[in-house]
Amino acid sequence: MGFKAFGYNVISLIWDSIVRSKHYNVAYLVAPEITPDEISNLSKRLNFYCPELKLEIKNINSAILSCAPILYFCDKNKLPTWIKCIRGSIYYIDYRSNPVDGWEWISLANLCSSCKPNIEDSKIKFTNYINDLRAQHLSKCYIFGTGSSLEKAIGYNFSDGYRVVCNTIVKDKKLWNHLNPNFIVAGDAIYHFGHTMYARTFRKDLYDRMQETPTTYFIYPQQFHTIVYRQFKPFEDRLIPVPVGNYKYYHNDLVNNFYLPALGNVLQLLLLPLACTLSKNVYMWGFDGRAPQDKLFWKNSEKHSYSNYLPELQKEHPKFYEYYVPKDEPTKYINNNFGDEMDELLHQAEINGFSFTMMHKSWTPTLMKRFRFDQTASINKK
Structure with missing residues (x-):
């Protein structure tokens, strides 16, 4: 030096x-x-x-x-x-x-802010809840994205596995209560913890959903705790801020290593590590990917997103969209976060005994190669 x-x-x-x-x-x-x-x-x-x-x-x-x-x-x-x-x-x-x-x-x-997360307390709450869930001896974990296929989930019964949902699924009260999720995760500064109507509406709906299902815990990167705690203090016993570590793989037991991976996107950062903590059999629903005609990142289910507030979000953070989904390379974000790196990380977990099943077709090749045609037939109709 x-x-x-x-x-x-x-x-x-x-x-x-x-x-x-x-x-x-x-x-x-x-x-x-x-x-x-x-x-x-x-x-x-x-x-x-x-x-x-x-x-x-x-x-x-x-x-x-x-x-x-x-x-x-x-x-x-x-x-x-x-x-x-x-x-x-x-x-x-x-x-x-x-x-x-x-x-x-x-x-x-x-x-x-004087509101600093107590990570040791967070880990204890998380560990105790995971132990309670593991006592149910369920053989699989379902994770849910917010793609167009999410709307079809209302027709199936997922009670034979643990259930982890994310982001703006909170808009749909009926589906939320049907799934009765064990965990809700979110991790984006502008979509979930920002100042716009999009983020404010997400937090309002999340608050309402947390009131309805008293066994749902909210997991998020610790950096957002200041914003979360302001509004969600009544649910303090179910708030789980988690620090981000410096490793890059999914098959980490968060009970033993209470750090999220240094990866982008809610699927890699939160959903997959949490699912791998709960089960070695991970089933994915609502990850439709980006169709050729889609705009911005991908098309979300209208029932599970706030598309009417997207113009404000784009106006307030123009460089965010210009950088991550440039007009001359609209698949940049998809390629960086759902391409070869994700495929390799899933493969690493698979050779360590984990399995990942895409339950419907997806435009994302990494997930589509893990699609199993008969999965909707293997779970109970509602």
Whole structure:
């Protein structure tokens, strides 16, 4: 390590020790070029993520001399490297240039909140519930996506296995109560834990569904706990924040290694690891994939998504969509998250005794090769 890098590390450690015990009441907005409408928009976002903070506009030279968090509304590559190295608490919230601006806001919320997840307590709750479920001696685990085929699940009985659902299935009260899920998982900063009507509606519906099924636990990456706890404190005994580790495989028993894999997408990050914790026989429903005519990532079931709120989501996070589903390469996200890497990770689990069965046809080749034609006949009709 060079002397300059060593110096930057020392300064960074000192900065971290300062901000850990700091209480904030202001955030400095550094924006070389910004319109009144953009300022208003950022103020609304700040009011959601950190309602106790006031927004003040500063130039970068004065902002870096304070301990207050800096909201940098410009391409991060334009910020001098030395500032990035020595000044912590800079958040790149420019939705025009940063595809993960939603995650930056989550980081800011965590900095300013006194609500920190107790991971040891979370692990104990999780382990106790898993032990209760394992005592049922069910031979399989069903996991459910929100593709178009999810609508057909209402016609079948899945009570012979554990049931893990995700995301906006919460919109469908009838299907939710029919499945009576053991777990609900979610893990996206803008779709589930953000400031838009899409995310707010998801959380409202989730709250209602959690009231209806008192044995459903909510599992999510720990970074979202600040947002979750605000609204879901009445269900504190069923909230399971889990840290993300540095491994990349699905067949991890979360009871023994209480970390999620460092993988993207709810299927890889949450559904498959949780299913592999519950059973060696994993059955998948609602993962239709991206048909050639689909827009954005893929087509969701209309009964299980908030398509009327998608335009706002796209407007609020334009770079997110431009980066992950570019017009000249619309299958980029699918290829990166459901292609060769997923196939290899499923194969690794399979040679360790796990089986994965796709219960209906899918446009995703990795899942389609695990399709078994007679699976709907092998479970009981409703």
